[in-house]
Structure formats: C-alpha cells, structure tokens
Amino acid sequence: xxxxxxxxxxxxxxxxxxxxxxxxxxxxxxxxxxxxxxxxxxxxxxxxxxxxxxxxxxxxxxxxxxxxxxxxxxxxxxxxxxxxxxxxxxxxxxxxxxxxxxxxxxxxxxxxxxxxxxxx
Amino acid sequence: xxxxxxxxxxxxxxxxxxxxxxxxxxxxxxxxxxxxxxxxxxxxxxxxxxxxxxxxxxxxxxxxxxxxxxxxxxxxxxxxxxxxxxxxxxxxxxxxxxxxxxxxxxxxxxxxxxxx
Numbered sequence: 507x508x509x510x511x512x513x514x515x516x517x518x519x520x521x522x523x524x525x526x527x528x529x530x531x532x533x534x535x536x537x538x539x540x541x542x543x544x545x546x547x548x549x550x551x552x553x554x555x556x557x558x559x560x561x562x563x564x565x566x567x568x569x570x571x572x573x574x575x576x577x578x579x580x581x582x583x584x585x586x587x588x589x590x591x592x593x594x595x596x597x598x599x600x601x602x603x604x605x606x607x608x609x610x611x612x613x614x615x616x617x618x619x620x621x622x623x624x625x626x
Numbered sequence: 627x628x629x630x631x632x633x634x635x636x637x638x639x640x641x642x643x644x645x646x647x648x649x650x651x652x653x654x655x656x657x658x659x660x661x662x663x664x665x666x667x668x669x670x671x672x673x674x675x676x677x678x679x680x681x682x683x684x685x686x687x688x689x690x691x692x693x694x695x696x697x698x699x700x701x702x703x704x705x706x707x708x709x710x711x712x713x714x715x716x717x718x719x720x721x722x723x724x725x726x727x728x729x730x731x732x733x734x735x736x737x738x739x740x741x742x
Contacts, residue, residue: 510669546734546735547734548632548715548717548732548733548734548735549715549730549732550732551729551730551731554729562729601728613728614660614672615660615672615728615730616672617669617670617671618669619668619669
C-alpha cells in the first residue's frame with residue numbers, strides 16, 4: 507500500500523513568489539493534516555481537514571497561506587507571496603478517524619516525506 | 627492550548643545502554659500520547675503510543691510510561707543500537723477530540739546518538 511505522497515520534494519524560490527505543495531493521502535484516510543517543521547523543531551499544525559472540511563485552521567497564516575481539499579482526497583497548500591521566514595519543511599499527514607469515543611482516541615497519523623522549501 | 631515540553635534536547639549513550647526521554651504536558655484532558663522517530667531527512671514515524679487508560683506500554687525494546695497526575699510521560703529505549711540514533715518527538719493532543727482526529731502538539735525533539 508502506498509504511503510502519503512507529496513510533491514515536489516524540494517522547492518527553491520525567491521521571496522514574494524508564489525509556491526504550491528501537493529499531497530495525496532493514504533487511500534481511505536478521511537483526515538488530512540498540513541504541518542510546518544522548522545529546523546530543529548517539532549512539526550507544527552497548520553490546518554486539519556476532515557474529508558473536505560477544514561475543521562482546524564487556527565494556526566494557518568491566512569494573509570498569505572491558503573489550502574484546499576476539494577474532493578476530500580488530494581490537498582494543496584499555497585503560499586503567496588512567500589517570505590524568507592517561510593523556509594521550512596512542509597509535511598502532510600493523514601489518518602483514518604471513525605466515530606469518536608473514549609476508546610477510539612488517538613488515530614495514528616502517517617506522514618509524507620515532506621517538501622523542503624527554501625526562500626531566497 | 628496544549629504546551630508540551632521535552633527533555634533532554636540531546637542525549638548520547640553507549641551502545642547497549644538505556645535511553646530515557648521525558649515530556650510534560652499542560653492540558654489535563656489530554657488522553658493520547660504518541661512518540662515519533664525521525665531520521666535525518668526522513669519523515670516522522672510512529673514508534674509507540676499510549677492512551678490515558680493505562681500507565682505503561684511496552685513493545686520489545688521500547689516502552690512508554692504515563693503519569694497522569696503529574697502530567698508527564700516518558701520514552702524508554704533499552705539495549706540501544708546505532709540504528710536507534712535519530713530525533714525523537716513526543717506529542718499530546720489538545721484535549722479530547724471532538725468529531726474525530728487529534729490536534730497534536732509536538733515537543734521540540736531529542737537528538738539521540740548511540741555511540742559504538
């Protein structure tokens with residue numbers, strides 16, 4: 507079974523340019539996450555989707571970042587315009603989440619390989 | 627929101643020794659605590675997790691303990707091997723999930739180096 511797929515793996519752009527990242531989650535996974543990981547830090551959640559609905563985007567810088575998951579499968583994350591501080595690894599993750607109960611707490615998140623963004 | 631602190635930031639052990647990494651969390655409603663391993667340039671991968679209805683879980687050389695009263699949990703690796711060298715992240719959710727999914731807050735990571 508294929509894991510989470512992301513593209514591109516690397517991207518180098520100049521500041522003020524737009525950039526987009528693409529993610530294909532594990533087949534059947536209804537929940538998709540975008541994280542940003544700065545060097546030497548843990549992943550930081552940007553946005554979480556349940557099917558096609560963004561249920562948590564409180565940490566997404568909405569002035570320049572946007573995301574979509576139109577059909578509840580693939581997702582894109584866009585930055586426009588990019589700033590120097592946006593240089594990081596952008597990780598996509600997915601999980602299969604059923605009806606919540608105290609016994610279903612915690613659903614393994616499977617991460618993709620990430621896109622390393624360098625803004626010059 | 628959830629605040630997760632992780633210590634130490636770096637840990638060097640001799641092959642065969644044990645390694646312990648500790649994390650504390652702030653949200654008393656948190657009920658799921660995963661540990662991820664990330665090798666250089668690779669994706670984070672889940673190695674073990676624990677739910678709040680148990681105090682300890684073990685999987686071969688890896689174990690996790692949870693103290694809900696003190697709000698801390700620890701990763702224990704015994705008989706360390708060079709291939710255990712990586713960055714390890716703990717995480718905790720922001721309270722109980724509603725409608726599914728977990729908003730995980732990750733620790734800052736521990737660079738474990740197992741020396742021959």
